[in-house]
Amino acid sequence: MISEPFAVGDSLLHRTDPAVKIISAMALALSIATSSSFQVAGAGLLVAACCCYAAELPLGPLARRLATVNIFILLLWITLPLTGGGGHMVRLGSLELSGKGIALAGLISLKANAVYLLLTALLSTSTIAAIGHGLERLHLPNKLTILLLTTYRYLGRIELEYKRLRRSATLRCFHGSTNLHTYRTYGYLIGMTLIRSYERSRRIHQAMIMRGFTGTFPVLIQQRTGTMDLLFLALCVCISLLFSFLTIR
């Protein structure tokens, strides 16, 4: 359930410094997401597609992720054309659709997909651990990076813990449906998962204290920001400034 299919690889984007990628992704995403122009949204999608190509992302997992992103967008396509209002109406059989609503839904679809592809190409090409250390180098509070790295580290463990509880419930003929018994069982399963994680966290904390934990994680691989990284950063910032300029104009 929890995996990082895009983090393995040796493309240009995989080798770029995570800290640089975080800033670039933030700048580009903000400039595209806040734009109200179709040109910028389209150009953003193009830039995002180029990044995905450069990152040599596997197409299967990427398509599946895009499908989840577009579920909420689908809701907008259902409601906005019917309720968007505005003067210009489009006739479709007996339905009167709002031109403004259709335009808004179209713009949002372009922007959402562009930003999502961009984030995948830039951020998912690093492991979460690398992103965490990148954030630390960008001077995020130390506690926040510890929270991020530890939460991520134990996701898989706790998922296994939950699955084991769920399996033992199945072995005892538990079958979920819409009734109070099902909800009580799920409530207890979740409660037990919380207790197990709490117990585990105390053991981990003791083990960490014993090994001299003082509130920081030492970093084994020191990432350096090279000339290529800075060039990449400059390029991304220029593109996002251009997008912002085009939006304001």
Added chain:
Amino acid sequence: MHISEGILSLPILAGGGAFAIIGTAIGLKHIDTDHIIETSLLSSAFFVASLVHIPLGPGSVHLVLNGLVGILLGWASVPAIATALFLQALLFGFGGLTVLGVNTVVMAGPAVAVYYLFGPMIRKEGRTRMIGAFCAGMVAILLSTCLLALALVGTDRSFLDTARLLLAAQIPLMLLEGVITMFVVSFLARVQPELLNFSSRVHP
């Protein structure tokens, strides 16, 4: 309950970001180094629990559990939820980076609210605790949906009907969250009551 990228306007995104940063800063102040690992693991447990699909009528829904997070973690739920949302954006593509602030406010704001509203009830015994837990689970989702609707309508008036639809669609989830939160709290109260006082022990 996430909002995707590219929908909200700049003022809403900036406002959400600012509130999220303030909340996260307050939350981090409430976590000391001795409890950061406990907070992290509870936060991964909530992440896993939010992926669980619960049968409801003909289909199934997945839980949010921000009410439960709020009851257990108090102010620490803001950085915990922000972290979980960041991970969800990177791992599954739910939500996103520019909307991280807004999503954090939408989910963590109600968590802190129910901590103050129903926390005292949950530390009592018997029926009061059960009612408090049910209300915490239900009200957290209600407030989250209202905040989400507000963010949508604040961006563009054409979202008014989408927001109404969203609010109506969340009513079954509100009841379900209330019931599940109630059972989780009753279980914790019997098996490990110290967890219910976790936040007051971390920052007395």
